Amino acid sequence: MVGLDEARHSLKADIAVRTEKLNLWYGTFQALFDVDFSVKRGIVTSLIGPSGCGKSTLLRCVNRINERFGYVRTEGKVDVLGHDIYAPQVDLTQVRSRVGMVFQRPNPLPVSVRKNILFAYQLHHGKQSSKAEADTIVEKALRDVLLWDDVKDRLDRLATGLSLEQQQKLCIARLLPVKPEVLLMDEPCSALDPKATETVEELIWNLRGDYTILIVTHNMAQARRASDECAFMLMGEMMEHRRTEDLFLTPTHQKTADYIEGRYG
Amino acid sequence: MFLATELNLQNYKVQGRWRLLFLVMTVLLILPVLVILTLLVVRGGGAISWEFLSEFPRNGMTEGGIFPAFLGTIFLVSLALVFSVPLGIAAAIYLSEYAADNWLTRAINLAIINLAGVPSIVHALFGVGAFVLFFKFGTSILAASLTLAIMALPVVIVATRESLQSVPQAFREACWSLGATRWQTIRRIVLPNAISGILTGIILEVSRTAGETAPIMFTGAAFFLPFLPESVYDQTMALSLHLFVVSTQVPNVPENLPYGVALLLIGIVLTMNALSIGFRVYLRNKKKW
Ligand SMILES: Nc1ncnc2c1ncn2[C@@H]1O[C@H](COP(=O)(O)OP(=O)(O)O)[C@@H](O)[C@H]1O
Numbered sequence: 055m056v057g058l059d060e061a062r063h064s065l066k067a068d069i070a071v072r073t074e075k076l077n078l079w080y081g082t083f084q085a086l087f088d089v090d091f092s093v094k095r096g097i098v099t100s101l102i103g104p105s106g107c108g109k110s111t112l113l114r115c116v117n118r119i120n121e122r123f124g125y126v127r128t129e130g131k132v133d134v135l136g137h138d139i140y141a142p143q144v145d146l147t148q149v150r151s152r153v154g155m156v157f158q159r160p161n162p163l164p165v166s167v168r169k170n171i172l173f174a175y176q177l178h179h180g181k182q183s184s185k186a187e188a189d190t191i192v193e194k195a196l197r198d199v200l201l202w203d204d205v206k207d208r209l210d211r212l213a214t215g216l217s218l219e220q221q222q223k224l225c226i227a228r229l230l231p232v233k234p235e236v237l238l239m240d241e242p243c244s245a246l247d248p249k250a251t252e253t254v255e256e257l258i259w260n261l262r263g264d265y266t267i268l269i270v271t272h273n274m275a276q277a278r279r280a281s282d283e284c285a286f287m288l289m290g291e292m293m294e295h296r297r298t299e300d301l302f303l304t305p306t307h308q309k310t311a312d313y314i315e316g317r318y319g
Numbered sequence: 320m321f322l323a324t325e326l327n328l329q330n331y332k333v334q335g336r337w338r339l340l341f342l343v344m345t346v347l348l349i350l351p352v353l354v355i356l357t358l359l360v361v362r363g364g365g366a367i368s369w370e371f372l373s374e375f376p377r378n379g380m381t382e383g384g385i386f387p388a389f390l391g392t393i394f395l396v397s398l399a400l401v402f403s404v405p406l407g408i409a410a411a412i413y414l415s416e417y418a419a420d421n422w423l424t425r426a427i428n429l430a431i432i433n434l435a436g437v438p439s440i441v442h443a444l445f446g447v448g449a450f451v452l453f454f455k456f457g458t459s460i461l462a463a464s465l466t467l468a469i470m471a472l473p474v475v476i477v478a479t480r481e482s483l484q485s486v487p488q489a490f491r492e493a494c495w496s497l498g499a500t501r502w503q504t505i506r507r508i509v510l511p512n513a514i515s516g517i518l519t520g521i522i523l524e525v526s527r528t529a530g531e532t533a534p535i536m537f538t539g540a541a542f543f544l545p546f547l548p549e550s551v552y553d554q555t556m557a558l559s560l561h562l563f564v565v566s567t568q569v570p571n572v573p574e575n576l577p578y579g580v581a582l583l584l585i586g587i588v589l590t591m592n593a594l595s596i597g598f599r600v601y602l603r604n605k606k607k608w
């Protein structure tokens with residue numbers, strides 16, 4: 055077996071997301087402090103930490119969706135696939151086609167299931183040439199998230215009428231046709247019941263390898279079960295980032311140990 | 320066991336009194352409306368006929384119909400909508416979807432709300448100054464409908480902005496995170512879901528505009544014209560002004576004539592409101608989230 059440090063070395067080129075000295079302010083409130091963080095390609099990295107510590111904020115830096123608020127200021131660097139996405143010539147639409155996002159509450163658009171899947175694809179490729187082509191895209195995306203059998207007979211019904219679990223799967227599926235590299239997921243299971251959580255978790259684990267997945271979770275068991283690496287944040291700082299196993303078995307920081315043992319949260 | 324105590328009974332008594340008070344208030348509120356409607360139908364119903372709708376007034380406006388006034392109101396309101404709706408919707412979209420949330424935007428929003436409360440006679444005087452005199456449109460359909468449009472504008476903006484903001488933010492975030500521009504988001508998701516509210520607001524505005532008298536009185540509506548207007552630079556008759564004229568300015572008008580005009584005017588307004596409500600219900604049943 056290759057040691058983690060060795061692996062880290064050999065995979066240097068295989069970093070999907072890297073932040074350097076990332077600071078972020080909401081107005082005058084600083085939410086991120088000098089965050090240095092690397093996410094390896096093709097694995098699941100989970101982000102844990104007490105509520106309000108900046109997990110969502112960090113995640114939203116990676117597709118620059120934080121900027122929807124006029125009062126957000128970001129300093130430092132965020133590289134995706136080796137390119138600084140905060141560089142002036144960078145096009146936001148392009149960033150968002152490479153970096154997809156799944157939200158805490160499933161948020162399918164209030165249009166049909168089919169249109170949900172084709173929405174992003176059409177944004178980035180224009181209208182596809184034929185109905186057959188569109189059908190192929192829809193079927194492939196839905197099969198990839200194990201939703202095809204459930205919804206194949208109601209592709210033209212409103213997506214907002216699906217169950218929460220199906221909605222969340224659909225929200226993942228609609229990212230896939232544009233072939234993103236990175237999938238950002240902000241507590242994707244927290245609105246779901248335990249059974250649904252399990253299937254969505256499984257689905258995320260299956261997407262691993264094809265996509266780099268960065269997932270925020272407050273569910274320790276989930277982080278432990280379903281991630282290769284795990285990063286612990288506290289009050290806007292990156293405390294510790296290691297292999298999930300190592301982080302849970304032998305945390306280096308007392309704070310990490312306290313958190314994963316449930317002493318605060 | 321489980322029997323009401325003295326205190327319970329006392330509470331029920333108090334609750335009963337409040338209930339009665341609210342009921343009386345409600346009845347008092349509805350009563351005048353019912354009385355007005357009944358009175359109009361009883362006294363004016365007899366005046367409504369095909370001749371009434373299709374003929375010119377005759378004999379010093381004491382006989383004949385109200386056709387030119389009816390047509391004039393339609394002209395004025397339609398033209399006012401042509402001016403105010405595109406402008407109002409565009410402004411609302413800008414304010415709600417594009418403008419940064421800063422003191423300037425908030426000041427503008429406040430100003431618009433206050434503008435909606437400006438008395439119509441003030442709008443009328445503004446219309447005279449701006450459209451009749453400064454732009455030299457004269458007293459004309461154009462000047463009158465522009466004045467009505469200015470008056471309708473804040474209401475259209477407020478109604479549109481409110482329906483835009485009732486579209487959940489989560490939809491916008493979903494769109495943006497997929498790489499949609501602001502406009503793509505607005506065009507494909509926000510507007511289709513806000514349109515029912517926007518249209519309802521506009522239809523309600525139509526009914527309000529149709530009944531206005533002051534803003535058109537000095538800017539383009541005439542007491543009596545023996546012919547129909549030929550262009551937007553002509554004056555026109557209008558129902559609301561006609562009602563004012565036949566009820567207060569002309570001698571020897573048969574009693575049922577003003578009631579008939581009032582009934583027609585209120586009929587138009589109620590039809591518009593009913594349309595708007597029906598439309599809203601129809602669209603609401605179609606959308607779900
Ligand atoms: N839009 C915002 N405006 C102002 N402050 C915010 C905003 N979003 C988050 N914050 C603040 O930033 C900090 C980090 O928030 P967040 O990233 O949502 O934490 P987490 O996802 O770890 O719970 C919190 O203190 C929160 O109050």
Ligand SMILES: [Mg+2]
Nearest residue numbers: 109110111240
């Ligand atoms: Mg969060």
